[in-house]
Amino acid sequence: MAENTVEETRRGRPLLEVDDVAVHFGGVKAVDGITLELRAGHIYGVLGPNGSGKSTLLGAMTRLTPMTRGSFVFEGNDYTRRPARTVHHMGIARTFQTVRLLDDRSVRDNILLGQDTLAKAGRKDADARVDEVMERVGVTAVARMRPDELSYGMQRRVEFARAIIGRPRLLLLDEPTAGMNSSEREEIGALMKQLLDEGITQFIVEHDVQMMVDTCDYLFAMNFGKLIAEGTPAAVVKHPAVQEAYLGKGAGTHA
Amino acid sequence: MSDWYSMNVVLIQTTLTTLLLALSIQVPLRYGVFSFAGVGAFGIGGYTGAMAMVHGEWSTWPAVLLGTLVAGVCTFLLGLVVQRLTGLYMGMATIAFTLIISVLAVNGGDWTGGAMGLYGAIGEITTMHIVLAVLIVVAFLAWTEYGRRGRKVDTVREDPELANALGIDVNGYRRLSFLISGLIGGLAGAITTLLRSTITPSEVNFHLVILALTAIVVGGARSWVGALIGAVIFVWLPTFLSFVQEWEKVAYGFIVAVAAIYLPNGVLGVVKDLWHKSRTRDERARVAVGLQEKS
Ligand SMILES: Nc1ncnc2c1ncn2[C@@H]1O[C@H](COP(=O)(O)OP(=O)(O)OP(=O)(O)O)[C@@H](O)[C@H]1O
Numbered sequence: 161m162a163e164n165t166v167e168e169t170r171r172g173r174p175l176l177e178v179d180d181v182a183v184h185f186g187g188v189k190a191v192d193g194i195t196l197e198l199r200a201g202h203i204y205g206v207l208g209p210n211g212s213g214k215s216t217l218l219g220a221m222t223r224l225t226p227m228t229r230g231s232f233v234f235e236g237n238d239y240t241r242r243p244a245r246t247v248h249h250m251g252i253a254r255t256f257q258t259v260r261l262l263d264d265r266s267v268r269d270n271i272l273l274g275q276d277t278l279a280k281a282g283r284k285d286a287d288a289r290v291d292e293v294m295e296r297v298g299v300t301a302v303a304r305m306r307p308d309e310l311s312y313g314m315q316r317r318v319e320f321a322r323a324i325i326g327r328p329r330l331l332l333l334d335e336p337t338a339g340m341n342s343s344e345r346e347e348i349g350a351l352m353k354q355l356l357d358e359g360i361t362q363f364i365v366e367h368d369v370q371m372m373v374d375t376c377d378y379l380f381a382m383n384f385g386k387l388i389a390e391g392t393p394a395a396v397v398k399h400p401a402v403q404e405a406y407l408g409k410g411a412g413t414h415a
Numbered sequence: 416m417s418d419w420y421s422m423n424v425v426l427i428q429t430t431l432t433t434l435l436l437a438l439s440i441q442v443p444l445r446y447g448v449f450s451f452a453g454v455g456a457f458g459i460g461g462y463t464g465a466m467a468m469v470h471g472e473w474s475t476w477p478a479v480l481l482g483t484l485v486a487g488v489c490t491f492l493l494g495l496v497v498q499r500l501t502g503l504y505m506g507m508a509t510i511a512f513t514l515i516i517s518v519l520a521v522n523g524g525d526w527t528g529g530a531m532g533l534y535g536a537i538g539e540i541t542t543m544h545i546v547l548a549v550l551i552v553v554a555f556l557a558w559t560e561y562g563r564r565g566r567k568v569d570t571v572r573e574d575p576e577l578a579n580a581l582g583i584d585v586n587g588y589r590r591l592s593f594l595i596s597g598l599i600g601g602l603a604g605a606i607t608t609l610l611r612s613t614i615t616p617s618e619v620n621f622h623l624v625i626l627a628l629t630a631i632v633v634g635g636a637r638s639w640v641g642a643l644i645g646a647v648i649f650v651w652l653p654t655f656l657s658f659v660q661e662w663e664k665v666a667y668g669f670i671v672a673v674a675a676i677y678l679p680n681g682v683l684g685v686v687k688d689l690w691h692k693s694r695t696r697d698e699r700a701r702v703a704v705g706l707q708e709k710s
């Protein structure tokens with residue numbers, strides 16, 4: 161199965177195909193016809209002003225948010241109608257825009273949850289694996305503490321660890337460095353690149369344009385639920401529609 | 416020792432059966448399901464066990480087993496019907512289930528003995544038997560609270576959407592909680608009934624919900640240990656409170672109110688917090704120093 165995937169990627173089969181996905185909340189078209197493709201071995205970024213539908217798109221991709229139309233295909237399997245819980249088993253992990261940890265469980269337990277539902281093979285050497293992951297995101301010293309005793313930046317690291325412990329093939333991150341200082345951001349950026357080398361493709365929603373340009377090798381830009389640009393970071397940042405929507409010209413109140 | 420035992424045998428047995436009842440209410444709460452169906456299961460288990468003995472001339476343990484299973488199946492089916500309800504609506508529906516059971520008991524004619532109840536289900540049950548039954552239940556629940564399983568159950572309760580995103584079958588767990596609650600409630604009802612040799616419709620009532628809830632609130636809702644602490648406190652309290660006489664109910668209310676306000680996770684929660692604090696003293700000191708250095 162895993163070999164197949166590698167083979168398919170080599171032949172150019174996309175990791176994730178998103179086709180004409182829309183999510184409407186009553187009259188609000190939060191996501192309105194998004195079509196995109198993610199190939200294995202890249203870090204993708206998504207830019208867009210507040211309320212442009214980035215988080216809703218992640219919600220639809222993970223099947224947590226019911227969608228109005230469209231389809232998702234991961235590694236050749238259409239999972240548009242499968243229940244949300246199967247998405248994690250397929251190899252897609254995510255973090256949320258707000259911190260969502262169990263406050264009466266230790267940091268270590270919270271991270272272990274990321275692999276608790278995987279098949280036996282995915283859970284072997286869980287103890288060694290959790291130690292390794294904690295070391296990488298820098299939470300080893302607080303392993304036995306509870307999330308509500310930690311700073312916001314530390315809590316985000318714990319969420320990051322929970323998302324990667326199960327070795328997903330696609331990692332969806334919703335503002336992973338929000339609330340972190342610049343040195344912490346650099347650390348997380350470096351970690352993302354390391355993960356890429358280990359075969360984890362990433363799809364990152366972030367407001368920090370500089371970080372996205374430094375970290376990602378392909379960017380999407382959204383506004384009003386639609387894609388307004390995609391391409392290399394340099395090209396997307398310079399794109400007039402993006403400049404208009406996201407970087408200024410009356411949009412300064414956003415972001 | 417044996418003197419003390421023979422003087423208190425009724426209290427000891429009541430503690431154990433109260434623990435089972437409290438556990439049948441605690442399990443769904445631990446899975447994030449606001450269900451009181453355990454009390455209805457208590458009635459089903461009690462009546463089924465008694466009917467099997469009185470009408471079917473079954474012996475004690477097959478009758479207990481039948482009561483347990485019938486209660487488990489009925490409660491599980493109830494779970495399938497009400498699983499889409501949330502919060503208060505779920506609570507109301509499951510209390511209605513309990514009321515229906517007692518109405519059926521009143522109108523069951525010779526089968527249930529009507530309003531007078533069913534007499535003569537003289538079970539051969541010793542304290543040792545009850546201890547064994549409780550041990551089996553507690554061992555199973557401890558297993559569900561431990562390690563991987565415990566983490567998953569906690570996530571289902573605290574954040575169902577997150578649980579889904581982590582690949583946990585939230586609805587499956589919720590349905591399972593009805594089954595477990597029904598089995599334990601049925602066991603509690605069957606044992607209690609055959610121990611006393613009688614059951615009446617008025618026993619299957621809202622006061623059992625209150626008894627179970629107070630035990631859980633004061634003891635702790637997150638673990639079987641909390642239910643044990645609560646059951647011990649509320650069964651033995653009257654013997655220590657006898658000096659306040661008619662003020663006993665007031666003292667009860669006071670204890671519950673204080674626990675609800677100051678011990679949100681019950682007595683067990685306080686013990687766990689203290690244990691956690693002492694265990695992580697070094698870590699917390701280091702984090703505090705780290706924060707100071709940064710600022
Ligand atoms: N459950 C919901 N019900 C109704 N409207 C919603 C819901 N979730 C999101 N929306 C609306 O959909 C739009 C897109 O929201 P979304 O959270 O996806 O934006 P975003 O791009 O992630 O913004 P931000 O940068 O602030 O996180 C907003 O107008 C929001 O108010």
Ligand SMILES: [Mg+2]
Nearest residue numbers: 214215216257
């Ligand atoms: Mg968002």
